[in-house]
Amino acid sequence: MANPQWWKGAVIYQIYPRSFQDTNGDGIGDLRGIINRLDYINDLGVDAVWISPFFKSPMKDFGYDISDYRDIDPIFGNLNDFDELIAEAHKRDIKIIIDQVLSHTSDQHPWFVQSRQSQDNEMSDWYVWADANEDGTQPNNWLSIFGGPAWQWEPRRGQYYLHNFLTEQPDLNFHNPDVRKAVLDNVEFWLKKGVDGFRLDAINFCYHDAQLRDNPAKPKEKRQGRGFSEDNPYAFQYHYYNNTQPENLEFMRDIRALLDKYPGTVALGEISSEDSLATMAEYTSGGDKLHMGYSFELLTNDYSSEYIRTTVETLESRMLEGWPCWAFSNHDVERVASRWSSDNQVKPLQVKMLTALLGSLRGSVCMYQGEELGLGEASVAFEDLQDPYGITFWPNFKGRDGCRTPMPWSQQDNAGFSDAKPWLPVSDTHTQRNVTSQLADANSTLKAYQEFMQWRRTQPSLIEGDIRFIDTPEPVLAFERSHQGETVLCYFNLSESAAEIALHSTPNVILDSLSHVTGSLEGNTLTLPGFGCWFATI
Structure with missing residues (x-):
């Protein structure tokens, strides 16, 4: 490969x-x-x-x-x-x-179909089984993501089994x-x-x-x-x-x-x-x-x-x-x-x-x-x-x-x-x-x-480069991506209102051949329209 x-x-x-x-x-x-x-x-x-x-x-x-x-x-x-x-x-x-x-x-997996039959079959401990408390309640207070207790009673075994998700999704015993x-x-x-x-x-x-x-x-x-x-x-x-x-x-x-x-x-x-x-x-x-x-x-x-x-x-x-x-x-x-x-x-x-x-x-x-x-x-x-x-x-x-x-x-x-x-x-x-x-x-x-x-795909810095964030006020997010001596500046306006930001680095090449580059630079002031973004190399 x-x-x-x-x-x-x-x-x-x-x-x-x-x-x-x-x-x-x-x-x-x-x-x-x-x-x-x-x-x-x-x-x-x-x-x-x-x-x-x-x-x-x-x-x-x-x-x-x-x-x-x-x-x-x-x-x-x-x-x-x-x-x-x-x-x-x-x-x-x-x-x-x-x-x-x-x-x-x-x-309905064959492993569980067998495991639920008894407490002494070959797959009896392939799932998480536990006895009821003295009063018949669940073994502990664990809950299912899908609502309610994470334990379901199985009458064939006389035990509860664990399901972190649906009752139809019993947990394996790793x-x-x-x-x-x-x-x-x-x-x-x-x-x-x-x-x-x-x-x-x-x-x-x-x-x-x-x-x-x-x-x-x-x-x-x-x-x-x-x-x-x-x-x-x-x-x-x-x-x-x-x-x-x-x-x-x-x-x-x-x-x-x-x-x-x-x-x-x-x-x-x-x-x-x-x-x-x-x-x-x-x-x-x-x-x-x-x-x-x-x-x-x-x-x-x-x-x-x-x-x-x-x-x-x-x-x-x-x-x-x-x-x-x-x-x-x-x-x-x-x-x-x-x-x-x-x-x-x-x-x-x-x-x-x-x-x-x-x-x-x-x-x-x-x-x-x-x-x-x-x-x-x-x-x-x-x-x-x-x-x-x-x-x-x-x-x-x-x-x-x-x-x-x-x-x-x-x-x-x-x-x-x-x-x-x-x-x-x-x-x-x-x-x-x-x-x-x-x-x-x-x-x-x-x-x-x-x-x-x-x-x-043509930008190694975006694929493999390091990342360093640049201090900017809300709602602008900015960072540098650097790889093998090249650094790409990335600026994003997360709101629908225009934003102005003072740049701390002088760009070498503005990557304006990309339609995503919607910001404009005048001096060291970058203006980003609503939901605008801007890329440049330094």
Whole structure:
């Protein structure tokens, strides 16, 4: 492989396969749909595709509840389709990263079907089982992210089992070495098929506290939602014992040792802990654990230059050996075009600026499908909801369906996504921002995305360079990216009002061939229009 560290500074395009492109007329996207759109993906100028789960599943959590780790769910296709996807992507020099959901399985997985039968079968300790308290209550106070206790009674065993997510997603017992081996064998199955890496879902949830100690209460003023509603009881605790245990570090080393047998492959861990930045640094330290860490730190509602700067600088001060990966949107949170809009309305200039900002931070980049189109959060009526999370917490929290609606490809019926009724309704506002229309518009967010990502590939400083922030007043965010003697200045106006900033460095070349460069320099005063950005070398 020409560059085994291709992932450093890579742009990774996340595909939620249910909603990308349907080719067999069942209203659900499939692998064939991804294959058919590889030329579109290639034109985006991205380096890799991360595909959310497509494995066999009862779909209680839409693929994050896996019943067979080594096969494709029929709604998405089959293993031959996957082999073709790998081959066709690699022809275009696009890497394929797939989700691996290791901490839990579906309750219909054969391992759990056997484990739940009795307390003395061969797989009896493959999951986290515990006796009831004397009064019949749950073993401790741990809570599920999806609401209520994290324990479910199983009458066949006369015990409770742990589920950090849905009751249909029982947690595996990683204290058992047989479990670790079986999990790694499943991972290697896909390595042998030629995947280039893994996005490891909830990877800090693999181990639990063996003593089952209660989590302490969290003061009301410190309850902050990271991908979940703040009125969710889950936010009422410090989650010290149900995840992020010290034993998990050794499992990270096991994963890395396996991937090292397949040069050029990468592990990107999704991390959500009480101090996600510290955990990201820990899980990527030493060169013997994960290659990259990914968290919800920039998937929040805080859209101030101070917050973004503090978040990035904090990680930079802690992650001295690992490599970060940043995202503004994904399949679990409100789309950034709405979330960071002052009035929840999509503003194309803001979308273009955010693309440039995310692509300029030090680290790799995850861009969620539709972000290049400037899609905002879709409004989904209660009767159309599919997400059990949203159904449980309606109306205070409407769940994740609004960011998962089908990709709009054209003005045709169902926005060209499917010939049948889609599994989630297509948003009318999304149809207006469809791919075909934007490709025909030189000023569209899609065209700006393509231009910026292609230009970024020519800028080593933005791909591999160091980062140093420049003191600026709100709402301007500014930093330098430096690599091998070259420094790029990056300035971003996060508001829709114009801003003036005094430069402390004299630019050598203003990179005004890029349409994103909307600022103007007079003397040492830089004027940035609303949602403007500016790049120059010094």
